[in-house]
Amino acid sequence: MTTQRPLTVQKTRIDELIDADHSLTRLVYAYIACAAIWLVFGTLVGEYLGLKFVWPDFGVEPWLSFGRLRPVHTNVVLWGWASLGMIGLALWVVPRTCQRALHSTRLAWISLLLLNAAVLAGVICLASGVNNGGGEYREFIWPVMGTFALGIILLAYNVYRTIAARATEEIYISNWYILGALLWTIVLVVVGYLPWYQNGLGDTVIQGYYMHMGVGMWFTPMVLGLTYYFLPKLLNKPIYSYSLGVLAFWTQMVFYSMIGAHHFVFSPIPWWLQTVAIVFSVGMLVPVVAGTGNFLLTMRGSWSTIARSYSLPFILGGVLFYFFASTQGTFEAFRSLNRVWHFTNFTVAHAHLTVYGFVVFLIWGGVYGLLPRITGREPPQLAVGAHFWLALVGVLVYGFALMIGGTLQGQSWIAQAPFIDSVTLMAPYWTGRAVGGTLMFLSHLIFAYNVWKMRPGEATAPSPAVAAFQAEAA
Amino acid sequence: MRLDFHKNHRLLFGVIFFGFIGLSLIIAIGPAIWVNDNNTPLPTSQPLTAQEQAGLGVYVGEGCLYCHTQQVRPLPEDSPYGRPSVPGDYARLRWLDVWREPPMILGTERTGPDLSNVANRQPSATWQYLHLYQPRSVVPGSVMPSFPWLFTVEANPAPGAVIVPVPAQYAPAAGKVVATPRAQALVAYLLSLKQPPLTAGGATAPAAAAAPAAGGAGPDGAAVYGNYCVSCHQNNGEGLKGAFPPLKGDPVVTAQDPTTHIHTVLFGLQGKKINGAEYAAVMPPWSATLSDAQIAAVVNHERTSWGNSAPTVTAADVAAVRKQGADAGEDHE
Numbered sequence A: 001m002t003t004q005r006p007l008t009v010q011k012t013r014i015d016e017l018i019d020a021d022h023s024l025t026r027l028v029y030a031y032i033a034c035a036a037i038w039l040v041f042g043t044l045v046g047e048y049l050g051l052k053f054v055w056p057d058f059g060v061e062p063w064l065s066f067g068r069l070r071p072v073h074t075n076v077v078l079w080g081w082a083s084l085g086m087i088g089l090a091l092w093v094v095p096r097t098c099q100r101a102l103h104s105t106r107l108a109w110i111s112l113l114l115l116n117a118a119v120l121a122g123v124i125c126l127a128s129g130v131n132n133g134g135g136e137y138r139e140f141i142w143p144v145m146g147t148f149a150l151g152i153i154l155l156a157y158n159v160y161r162t163i164a165a166r167a168t169e170e171i172y173i174s175n176w177y178i179l180g181a182l183l184w185t186i187v188l189v190v191v192g193y194l195p196w197y198q199n200g201l202g203d204t205v206i207q208g209y210y211m212h213m214g215v216g217m218w219f220t221p222m223v224l225g226l227t228y229y230f231l232p233k234l235l236n237k238p239i240y241s242y243s244l245g246v247l248a249f250w251t252q253m254v255f256y257s258m259i260g261a262h263h264f265v266f267s268p269i270p271w272w273l274q275t276v277a278i279v280f281s282v283g284m285l286v287p288v289v290a291g292t293g294n295f296l297l298t299m300r301g302s303w304s305t306i307a308r309s310y311s312l313p314f315i316l317g318g319v320l321f322y323f324f325a326s327t328q329g330t331f332e333a334f335r336s337l338n339r340v341w342h343f344t345n346f347t348v349a350h351a352h353l354t355v356y357g358f359v360v361f362l363i364w365g366g367v368y369g370l371l372p373r374i375t376g377r378e379p380p381q382l383a384v385g386a387h388f389w390l391a392l393v394g395v396l397v398y399g400f401a402l403m404i405g406g407t408l409q410g411q412s413w414i415a416q417a418p419f420i421d422s423v424t425l426m427a428p429y430w431t432g433r434a435v436g437g438t439l440m441f442l443s444h445l446i447f448a449y450n451v452w453k454m455r456p457g458e459a460t461a462p463s464p465a466v467a468a469f470q471a472e473a474a
Numbered sequence B: 001m002r003l004d005f006h007k008n009h010r011l012l013f014g015v016i017f018f019g020f021i022g023l024s025l026i027i028a029i030g031p032a033i034w035v036n037d038n039n040t041p042l043p044t045s046q047p048l049t050a051q052e053q054a055g056l057g058v059y060v061g062e063g064c065l066y067c068h069t070q071q072v073r074p075l076p077e078d079s080p081y082g083r084p085s086v087p088g089d090y091a092r093l094r095w096l097d098v099w100r101e102p103p104m105i106l107g108t109e110r111t112g113p114d115l116s117n118v119a120n121r122q123p124s125a126t127w128q129y130l131h132l133y134q135p136r137s138v139v140p141g142s143v144m145p146s147f148p149w150l151f152t153v154e155a156n157p158a159p160g161a162v163i164v165p166v167p168a169q170y171a172p173a174a175g176k177v178v179a180t181p182r183a184q185a186l187v188a189y190l191l192s193l194k195q196p197p198l199t200a201g202g203a204t205a206p207a208a209a210a211a212p213a214a215g216g217a218g219p220d221g222a223a224v225y226g227n228y229c230v231s232c233h234q235n236n237g238e239g240l241k242g243a244f245p246p247l248k249g250d251p252v253v254t255a256q257d258p259t260t261h262i263h264t265v266l267f268g269l270q271g272k273k274i275n276g277a278e279y280a281a282v283m284p285p286w287s288a289t290l291s292d293a294q295i296a297a298v299v300n301h302e303r304t305s306w307g308n309s310a311p312t313v314t315a316a317d318v319a320a321v322r323k324q325g326a327d328a329g330e331d332h333e
Helices: A022-052 A066-098 A105-127 A142-164 A173-193 A202-235 A242-257 A260-264 A271-283 A285-299 A303-308 A312-333 A335-341 A346-375 A381-414 A419-424 A427-453 A464-473 B009-037 B050-061 B076-081 B125-133 B181-190 B221-228 B259-267 B292-304 B315-324
Strands: B151-154 B176-179
Touching: A022 A066, A022 A105, A022 A346, A022 A427, A066 A105, A066 A142, A066 A173, A066 A202, A066 A346, A105 A142, A142 A173, A142 B009, A173 A202, A173 A242, A173 B009, A202 A242, A202 A260, A202 A285, A202 A312, A202 A346, A202 B009, A242 A271, A242 A285, A242 B009, A260 A271, A260 B009, A271 A285, A271 A312, A271 B009, A285 A312, A303 A312, A312 A335, A312 A346, A312 A381, A335 A346, A335 A381, A346 A381, A346 A427, A381 A419, A381 A427, A419 B221, B050 B181, B125 B151, B125 B181, B176 B181, B221 B292, B259 B292, B259 B315, B292 B315
Parallel strands: none
Antiparallel strands: B151 B176
């Protein structure tokens, strides 16, 4: 029987220890451990930047200044934390669903080295004031981003060879998304960094494409692919509709590609390009509704399983954020609402609700769903619960503070009040953001601790918890 | 050929890869080439000097563009920043060097105001240096970072050094604050940010700004003051000792005859002693930016605030002074 706890409900322990290939376990764990380190570093920087809005003269060294550290924060959490975390999980999912060993573990270690080296070099460049040009997520200069791209190219090759050698006849939908994301990101980086068409306003056209697709064709499909594996696996039931997953996949590829220019509504880039982007931003609802509907219908009837699990609540949270934050993005593209929200802190709220609420929660669901099953070590349940609630409450406080503040900013501009009014009115909302950000950062420290607790142990011995479970089952 | 995407990995990933390249050509590369080919710099614009170009490098490296846009939208609320931006405004942007792309100066966020036209709005180099050294010395509510590493503190600055008149509250305990070459380059770049007129010979007309506010109440003097005057003369009208003169109790602002007051707002002021004090900063002319009604509103705001109580003026009074021209001005006391 479970022990009685006054404050928390006992969650189920893992019920299977996957008979893992230990070389793959070590590889996957290395990716996730590196990711966790980047998460703590990147969000420590973010936390510090949030405090600067409350105390602008806090830290005046050049490498501690807002203008240099803002790109450090965004690039580290995107290219360091989220990318390595997703790839780590994908390196488990692809061989598993293909029923074949990974084509080359060694090559995947080389990729990890390249990706880490690129992010580290990028941080040093940005903190020294070497910024590619200030286009968001394109701030690493080309030798640095080239190193990152090389890591991705090797991964794409590795994953492709694994899929090509699969023992199943069909290619499982997760692999469509995962390899698709790798291939799209290669195209994206090449298009974003080739010089010939990027003078003058051409650079802005490419920036809209790049910054949107960096999210829409890398993070989104990657975590969706992972969720198409982890959700049915953890619920122990098939996905509601395979066809809906395929529909979402193709509409994702066609519709998301078209909407980059909605980051430059009312700008001097061609008006028709902005209109195309706005129209397809509505079209984006098709893959979003198909994807979330598919996941929620898979969960239907299994709510008690989700409540008893410590990984599935993260996935439920991620799916709900996917729906709400993507829909929010569609509305932000409309000219009428863009007029109010563009340039304001509302955009910052949206960026966090999508990348953090959606992408990061799904990564956490995958990490807590996978690591204990391959290493045989469970994290302390209380610590996972604290992680979940601090992160969830934190991102909601963060998001609502900046959504409300951003709306007031936009209204202040429309009323043509003096500009400084839109700065001073933000004070309580920036404080709210700092509070939410602090909760989020605390949850990351707990996550890092949990990742440490889930580290691979001796090659053969399962953890006492798993051994006890196995003894009980036997 | 069978479209068995779910079984044929070559077909599936071939379509995914080359399909996306095709979509990228349509939506990104094609339009980028098109805007490059169809836009040239405005005939009235000037290329950046070497110093201004170096300043643009500082602007990017210090991340100014994360909080300041350089794109004026065709929306009424953007009119204080100038005319709507056109593609030609950006046609001179090139790679900064072999490592760095053309900078994304359009920006995506406005934590601080748009800078497309900042040199017209805020042409005083003194103000720019003070604002970079310690933004809160000139804009108390600002959350902009300070950039003290663009300055040095020297006990005996060399002749010709650019000395910044930092107010005592923010000044170092000893020595003078001197702008480094990087600060000078950045300020040179900022002071190059003037929207050129769209047609040669045409001035940026204040016509749009002249439109009366809803209800026919006329422009709000406090709002005009907040947009154009407050950064130097401050909310309390007391200016900044040693840098910008006070308006509170100033003999010109409180004079019965408003002509000199209107003239100063219209045509600016430079190098004149004000109440016995010398000021290095330049008062910019507002005749090209503000309409007669806006100038009347802001003059009246100044004449009736902070304990000032002087006779007010009308747009017609402003029009009369404007008609006389800049040279008809009277000397400051």
